[in-house]
Amino acid sequence: xxxxxxxxxxxxxGLATQTSIIREAVQLASTxxxxxxxxxxxAERLNIPKSSVHAAFGSKQELQGAVLRETREIMxxxxxxxxxAAPPGLQRLxxxxxxxxxYLENEVFEGGCVLSAAASELDGRRGPTRDALVGIMTEWLxxxxxxxxxxxxxxxxxxxxxxTQAAFELHSVGLAANWHHQLxxxxxxxxAARAAWSEALARRAAT
Amino acid sequence: xxxxxxxxxxxxxGLATQTSIIREAVQLASTxxxxxxxxxxxAERLNIPKSSVHAAFGSKQELQGAVLRETREIMxxxxxxxxxAAPPGLQRLxxxxxxxxxYLENEVFEGGCVLSAAASELDGRRGPTRDALVGIMTEWLxxxxxxxxxxxxxxxxxxxxxxTQAAFELHSVGLAANWHHQLxxxxxxxxAARAAWSEALARRAAT
Numbered sequence: 001x002x003x004x005x006x007x008x009x010x011x012x013x014g015l016a017t018q019t020s021i022i023r024e025a026v027q028l029a030s031t032x033x034x035x036x037x038x039x040x041x042x043a044e045r046l047n048i049p050k051s052s053v054h055a056a057f058g059s060k061q062e063l064q065g066a067v068l069r070e071t072r073e074i075m076x077x078x079x080x081x082x083x084x085a086a087p088p089g090l091q092r093l094x095x096x097x098x099x100x101x102x103y104l105e106n107e108v109f110e111g112g113c114v115l116s117a118a119a120s121e122l123d124g125r126r127g128p129t130r131d132a133l134v135g136i137m138t139e140w141l142x143x144x145x146x147x148x149x150x151x152x153x154x155x156x157x158x159x160x161x162x163x164t165q166a167a168f169e170l171h172s173v174g175l176a177a178n179w180h181h182q183l184x185x186x187x188x189x190x191x192a193a194r195a196a197w198s199e200a201l202a203r204r205a206a207t
Numbered sequence: 208x209x210x211x212x213x214x215x216x217x218x219x220x221g222l223a224t225q226t227s228i229i230r231e232a233v234q235l236a237s238t239x240x241x242x243x244x245x246x247x248x249x250a251e252r253l254n255i256p257k258s259s260v261h262a263a264f265g266s267k268q269e270l271q272g273a274v275l276r277e278t279r280e281i282m283x284x285x286x287x288x289x290x291x292a293a294p295p296g297l298q299r300l301x302x303x304x305x306x307x308x309x310y311l312e313n314e315v316f317e318g319g320c321v322l323s324a325a326a327s328e329l330d331g332r333r334g335p336t337r338d339a340l341v342g343i344m345t346e347w348l349x350x351x352x353x354x355x356x357x358x359x360x361x362x363x364x365x366x367x368x369x370x371t372q373a374a375f376e377l378h379s380v381g382l383a384a385n386w387h388h389q390l391x392x393x394x395x396x397x398x399a400a401r402a403a404w405s406e407a408l409a410r411r412a413a414t
Contacts, residue, residue: 176376
């Protein structure tokens with residue numbers, strides 16, 4: 001095709017490298033934490049020179065930001081997108097519980113949820129990494145509370161339901177599933193989480 | 208007094224040093240994690256030579272073990288002991304919720320609960336530190352489930368109540384309070400946690 005720009009092989013290879021580095025970085029952050037994630041360890045795991053990691057991400061902060069953005073994308077793809085097939089309100093909350101607990105159960109991350117661990121890690125540390133995490137978790141809690149609100153509007157939940165409180169309780173179920181499974185292993189955490197999620201929805205039902 | 212052994216000044220000073228090192232180590236572990244807790248950083252914060260930390264704790268693993276034991280002691284003193292004034296069952300569960308959430312709110316630890324963060328950190332790492340954490344958390348969950356069982360025996364909770372499930376749900380409330388406060392700050396997490404704890408007890412009431 002006339003006028004088509006020449007393929008820039010270096011640029012394509014650069015993007016491919018960056019993508020594979022981020023994927024590995026997410027796994028490393030899930031086991032070692034966002035602070036434990038160093039360019040040296042990442043290079044070692046990928047068997048590439050440390051200078052390649054530096055070339056792809058200028059600083060540790062930039063790398064942490066990329067890990068958080070990638071984790072958010074994974075969560076949207078695995079947890080949020082499947083639930084959008086269900087209508088807003090109770091049905092979407094049921095679907096979000098199923099996809100979220102399934103996602104934790106499938107161990108997408110070697111070392112448990114990066115976002116869940118990052119809250120402890122970044123406590124008291126000001127800066128763009130913490131701001132990015134706060135932004136992602138605010139979005140998630142709002143997704144839950146918006147659907148609680150929709151369930152009230154649909155007449156599925158009692159009119160006295162407090163969306164923020166319900167979102168806190170639903171979120172606590174996933175946190176506990178992740179925590180319990182990381183510590184004790186096995187399927188018990190997910191069984192308990194599914195029962196707790198259902199119960200948290202059922203007890204808000206309009207009578 | 209005849210026969211009284213001479214005061215061994217070195218031993219007394221040694222114990223005093225070890226106690227002050229552990230106290231500082233618990234605070235450092237709460238901000239930097241059990242893995243981030245190094246003898247060098249600890250020595251720096253205490254303004255003592257690194258060799259003194261080495262003399263008090265032979266290895267990082269020994270130091271981590273001491274931090275977990277100290278955290279358990281703090282939790283017994285601040286959370287469990289006050290609740291023992293209430294009789295086993297519903298009243299003790301009410302008291303445990305009040306003391307636990309109060310303890311998280313009072314920010315005994317600079318960087319949030321050491322135990323809560325440690326589960327993420329030690330995931331996939333075998334060894335005595337992880338075993339010690341599993342032991343402490345098993346004790347805590349058993350304390351909750353034993354009191355749920357007692358509440359059933361007292362006729363306070365419905366006979367169909369599952370103690371393990373109830374303990375999972377109660378524990379999730381404290382985890383979420385810690386997580387939410389670490390990320391967003393302010394008192395909202397504790398208000399939501401108190402409401403969730405009460406609700407988790409109320410919905411199990413015998414009818």
